[in-house]
Amino acid sequence: MAGAALALAVAAPAAAAAEAAADGRAVYNFRCYFCHGYSGNAKTLAATYLNPKPSDFTQADPARVTRELVLETLRHGRPGTAMKSFAGVIGEKEMAAVADFVVDEFVRRKAPNTRYHTVENGWPGHERYRAAFPFATGEIPLSRPWENLSPDEAAGKRLYLGACVSCHDRGAPGDDGVEWDARPLSFPRNNFSLAESMAKPPTAVDAITSASPYALHDIPPKVNGLSAQQRRGEKLFQQNCAFCHGADGTGMNWIGQFMEPHPRNLQDPTFMGSATRAGIVHAIREGLANTSMPAWKSVLKERDIQAIVAYIDKVFHPIGKPKPPR
DSSP, X not given: OHHHHHHHHHHHHHHHHHHHHHHHHHHHHHHTHHHHOTTSSOOSHHXXXXXXXXXXXXXXXXXXXXXXXXXXXXXXXXXXXXXXXOBTXXXXXXXXXXXXXXXXXXXXXXXXXXXXXXXXXXXXXXXXXXXXXXXHHTSSOTTSOGGGSOHHHHHHHHHHHHHTHHHHTTTSSSOOOOOOOOOOOOOSOSSOOHHHHHTSOOOHHHHHHTSOGGGGGGSOOOOSXXXXXXXXXXXXXXXXXXXXXXXXXXXXXXXXXXXXXXXXXXXXXXXXXXXXXXXXXXXXXHOOTTSSOOOOTTTSOHHHHHHHHHHHHHHTOOTTOOOOOO
């Protein structure tokens, strides 16, 4: 009996620790991965849009990046970066679980996130993408010309561009010299035809017609007659804001619908009709509490913010002008 009691006493803390680690992993994989990456190394598409870059936990010094530091960052954010406070978004218990997970998994043990691309993490049958793996890892640079690829490698590249590029885009180590389109793509894809994709080099049309419904919101509106300020705002919005709000400003793209709360729909006549230019400028400059909207004041100049607002007003919906009744 004594031995059984001792075993239970030992097993209980271990079970609690395992449960806490699982909770931290789940929150991290839901809230943090699209900037910091499932493996904690910040090699993500989102990271390429941010300056300064998200923290690479795998390179962190365990003596400096402690549980207390991570918790403080989660509670209060990091001024001058896209990392903002999660207070009001997740609870103290969740923040503690995430902090424990990040420090143990990435900072101390330098371990890959073991749930990355597994069935448990929503990736059944990931091996079917094996031909694309060399392009995701950087083993084969995307800049290598098609004519220099073997038939199997060309098939892998088409598969990579058709199914993997949204998350792995520019995530491979090193600089292969490719000049990328700043437009984020929405995946995973529905009804993607591998045979059709293999038949010819991918094009923008292929990417849109074979993608999920979210991709419709990653097509930038084409509007003629923009002023110089509005054209500047267009470029800045598509480079900095479209990742969350969608290229069409609706927030109905994949990343936007993944986030909670969802990014603001800038085409919503109710919201836009009651909004003010000063209010939108303030939201961009200072961020929004209890959301994932960061403060851009350390990234964008005031004239950049004004240009984005001018673009939003012109292209998505007039600010402060309710939609007239039919």
